[in-house]
Amino acid sequence: MSTVLISGSKVGSKTRTAMEAVRKTIETNYPDEEVTLLDLSEFDLVFSDGRDYREYKGDTKIVTEAVMAADTLIIGTPIFQASIPGSLKNVFDLLPQDGLREKVASIVVTAGSVKHFLIAETQLKPILSYMKAQIVQDYLFIEEKDFFRKEIVNDDVHFRIERLIENTYLLSGTYKKMLQETEDAYDF
Amino acid sequence: MTFEDYRIDSSNGLEFGLYTLGDHLANPHTDKRIPAHQRLEEIIEMAKLAEEAGIDLISVGESHQEHFTTQAHSVVLSAIAQATEKMKVSSSSTILSTSDPVRVFEDFATIDLLSKGRAEIVAGRASRVGLFELLGYDLRDYEELFEEKFELLLKINQQEIVSWEGEFRKPLVDAHILPRPYSGQLPIWRAVGGTPASAIKAAYQGVPMYQAMLGGPASVFKRPIDAYRDTLDSLGYNSEEFPVATAGFFYAAETTQQALKEYYPHINEGMKLTNGRGFPKQAFAQGRHRGNVMNVGSPQEIVEKILYQHEQFNHQRYIAQMDFGGVPFDKIMKNIELIGEKILPEVKKYTAQK
Numbered sequence: 001m002s003t004v005l006i007s008g009s010k011v012g013s014k015t016r017t018a019m020e021a022v023r024k025t026i027e028t029n030y031p032d033e034e035v036t037l038l039d040l041s042e043f044d045l046v047f048s049d050g051r052d053y054r055e056y057k058g059d060t061k062i063v064t065e066a067v068m069a070a071d072t073l074i075i076g077t078p079i080f081q082a083s084i085p086g087s088l089k090n091v092f093d094l095l096p097q098d099g100l101r102e103k104v105a106s107i108v109v110t111a112g113s114v115k116h117f118l119i120a121e122t123q124l125k126p127i128l129s130y131m132k133a134q135i136v137q138d139y140l141f142i143e144e145k146d147f148f149r150k151e152i153v154n155d156d157v158h159f160r161i162e163r164l165i166e167n168t169y170l171l172s173g174t175y176k177k178m179l180q181e182t183e184d185a186y187d188f
Numbered sequence: 189m190t191f192e193d194y195r196i197d198s199s200n201g202l203e204f205g206l207y208t209l210g211d212h213l214a215n216p217h218t219d220k221r222i223p224a225h226q227r228l229e230e231i232i233e234m235a236k237l238a239e240e241a242g243i244d245l246i247s248v249g250e251s252h253q254e255h256f257t258t259q260a261h262s263v264v265l266s267a268i269a270q271a272t273e274k275m276k277v278s279s280s281s282t283i284l285s286t287s288d289p290v291r292v293f294e295d296f297a298t299i300d301l302l303s304k305g306r307a308e309i310v311a312g313r314a315s316r317v318g319l320f321e322l323l324g325y326d327l328r329d330y331e332e333l334f335e336e337k338f339e340l341l342l343k344i345n346q347q348e349i350v351s352w353e354g355e356f357r358k359p360l361v362d363a364h365i366l367p368r369p370y371s372g373q374l375p376i377w378r379a380v381g382g383t384p385a386s387a388i389k390a391a392y393q394g395v396p397m398y399q400a401m402l403g404g405p406a407s408v409f410k411r412p413i414d415a416y417r418d419t420l421d422s423l424g425y426n427s428e429e430f431p432v433a434t435a436g437f438f439y440a441a442e443t444t445q446q447a448l449k450e451y452y453p454h455i456n457e458g459m460k461l462t463n464g465r466g467f468p469k470q471a472f473a474q475g476r477h478r479g480n481v482m483n484v485g486s487p488q489e490i491v492e493k494i495l496y497q498h499e500q501f502n503h504q505r506y507i508a509q510m511d512f513g514g515v516p517f518d519k520i521m522k523n524i525e526l527i528g529e530k531i532l533p534e535v536k537k538y539t540a541q542k
Contacts, residue, residue, distance in 0.1 A: 048315070
């Protein structure tokens with residue numbers, strides 16, 4: 001099974017730091033899982049022009065095909081102007097309408113203020129559910145004060161990362177079984 | 189224009205055709221892919237068998253990307269025209285946006301002459317858009333490219349000497365466009381996606397519509413057809429003079445379960461490669477309901493579905509896609525046999541307008 005982690009911002013380091021911590025935890029606790037971290041600040045993506053995702057070139061093709069090939073997505077996002085960054089929204093725009101069908105998606109938010117807590121609920125989850133992802137309902141919310149010099153300095157955040165990952169793979173496994181059961185129920 | 193101009197005779201009942209996108213994919217049951225030359229030969233062979241079985245028409249589409257082999261679809265149609273005697277030869281569809289309408293007209297008028305009046309054009313805007321870059325067009329002109337070229341094509345079809353000016357092509361000044369089709373004009377249709385917004389554009393251009401429908405309720409696909417006819421009437425045309433065609437998945441086997449079982453891997457694996465994602469099994473399973481447009485099942489069930497669709501749409505033509513995703517030729521032959529022996533006679537019996 002494969003997991004793609006997205007660090008959704010071109011700016012700053014907190015989301016990347018959080019996603020690195022997520023990666024380490026997965027590698028330790030789920031050594032069989034194949035994990036890829038896509039930091040959007042390292043890719044040069046074009047804006048969506050409506051074509052099929054496989055017809056883009058270069059970084060755009062690499063990122064979209066990696067996301068489409070994943071079983072599980074963990075999406076890291078900062079909050080910009082009371083929403084997700086445009087760089088992350090563009091990744092969704094590049095994908096087919098139902099591009100997250102049969103994928104499990106969970107969310108990691110980094111934010112400068114607790115006032116942003118519900119942004120993922122009201123702005124990111126609707127996108128994921130529209131694209132037919134199976135969403136892990138609890139998400140991880142990390143504040144600025146939890147970081148110092150590109151490290152997570154609040155132990156509780158590490159515990160919460162562990163719980164998020166556990167919940168994510170619990171849903172992945174359950175969903176796979178459910179899907180298999182549904183498919184087996186058909187006589188063709 | 190009337191049904192006659194589109195070479196449709198309702199007294200013969202619903203026209204029944206086959207269509208292929210010319211996909212070139214492995215058979216998922218064996219993981220083997222036949223060579224490109226064999227795939228092309230089998231398409232021509234499919235046309236010949238279809239004609240013998242009484243099928244009215246065959247059409248071939250163009251897709252300029254990996255996993256396809258009929259990029260030069262008009263050349264393939266020309267070969268089919270040569271190999272057959274009675275059936276209509278059509279496109280499904282011709283991507284007009286990235287071709288010169290003069291050349292498209294020349295090709296199809298030639299096929300029409302070679303086939304003694306059996307050729308027609310179904311023009312579409314492309315659902316896979318990679319060909320814009322390949323052929324040197326800007327995807328941002330998607331809509332305008334099509335509309336402009338379509339208008340020019342219609343004009344060339346109506347008059348032999350053409351003067352014309354547009355944005356995407358050098359002007360034509362008293363240009364003599366030859367050859368002329370066998371019986372004066374070619375039937376030219378417009379390919380439509382599954383939405384009313386797409387269908388009414390065919391009405392704006394005053395041409396018959398061709399509706400693609402992969403799966404879903406007939407009641408939903410009725411909406412674009414209704415919108416098309418309403419728009420025609422509101423523009424001063426008589427919608428009763430414009431034929432409507434539908435196109436969709438088709439697979440017949442002795443039992444419905446066998447049909448679903450045999451065809452599903454072709455659709456699912458094929459769509460993964462050509463469209464980037466598979467066809468959900470859940471949606472495919474719903475294809476067995478009578479109200480679903482997917483004509484996959486036993487011959488008797490398919491007859492009932494086609495008649496139900498005819499009742500809903502009152503359309504003049506249905507074309508079936510049965511070769512997608514590496515369906516082996518023996519199964520294509522079996523399908524044609526079932527159509528000829530069990531499906532066509534019933535469909536014709538109940539839809540012929542005396």
